[in-house]
Amino acid sequence: MAGSIRARAASAVAKLKQHGEHDEAAAIESLLAPRGYLLLKRTEEGSTDPLSITVSAMLKQAINQTAEEWDLVTDALAEEAYRLVLDGKWVPAEVGRAGTGKRGTKAVLQVNVDSELRGQVQGMLPALSKKVGYRVTEANIVLTHVCEELGIERPNTAAVEQLATRLPRSLRDHFHGEAERLGLELPAIVEDGIRGLLDGKWQPERHPYFTVDKRGPQRGSWSEADRANLKVRVDRNLLASMRARLEELSEQLGYLVSPGTVLYLILTDRLGVPAE
Structure with a gap:
């Protein structure tokens, strides 16, 4: 039988979905996912x-x-x-x-x-x-x-002066590369974005897990990406003021806005995303 086991399993998932067998398709997808073999x-x-x-x-x-x-x-x-x-x-x-x-x-x-x-x-x-x-x-x-x-920050577990999230390595490297090309430092970019959020000059609108093409959350859209941590240190008082606004902002936007979410949104807004 031609093709790898993963490719054949993915093909089986597609066929099951075509015939409306979504539960069976989801079970196979769970096994294909990273660490899925443990299940x-x-x-x-x-x-x-x-x-x-x-x-x-x-x-x-x-x-x-x-x-x-x-x-x-x-x-x-x-x-x-x-x-x-x-x-x-x-x-x-x-x-x-x-x-x-x-x-x-x-x-x-x-x-x-x-x-x-x-x-x-x-x-x-x-x-x-x-x-x-x-x-x-x-x-x-x-x-x-x-x-x-x-890459989600739990409430009450925050590093006092640090924003952190987890991204595809290519996106993290893009942020560092663009900042260097513009002669800017990531902390300065992020602090400027936080100030805009606090004084109402900048309002995040996109969902934090939109894919690069903005079509919205899609199963496995980053599944093949190599993950990497992104951590940025910012002013302690500025970060505290931002955290105090997150509950209100989450209610307004209808999804959990964590400090890591804000980091992601500021950097994609200011530095864009890699060209496909």
């Missing part, structure tokens, strides 16, 4: 446990949309987080107290994790919490890793 592996090796995490509706929306954009499976990311903790390679940072802003709509983010793996991590959490000096929970393990992998 099949664990169904062969043992049972899974559901973990339900209460988050804001906008954070859940941002996680689901970004995972779809990258063609990543949240269950696989969650399981990866447990393994990192179990192997002693990573511990989530302490989560700060929630602010005094308005209470938004809550939602439940559910992930399924290998039962044996989850039990092993549960057993080590008391000792781990004592070692690091703060309470480490399953919800914090999963949410922190998922958000880090997707």
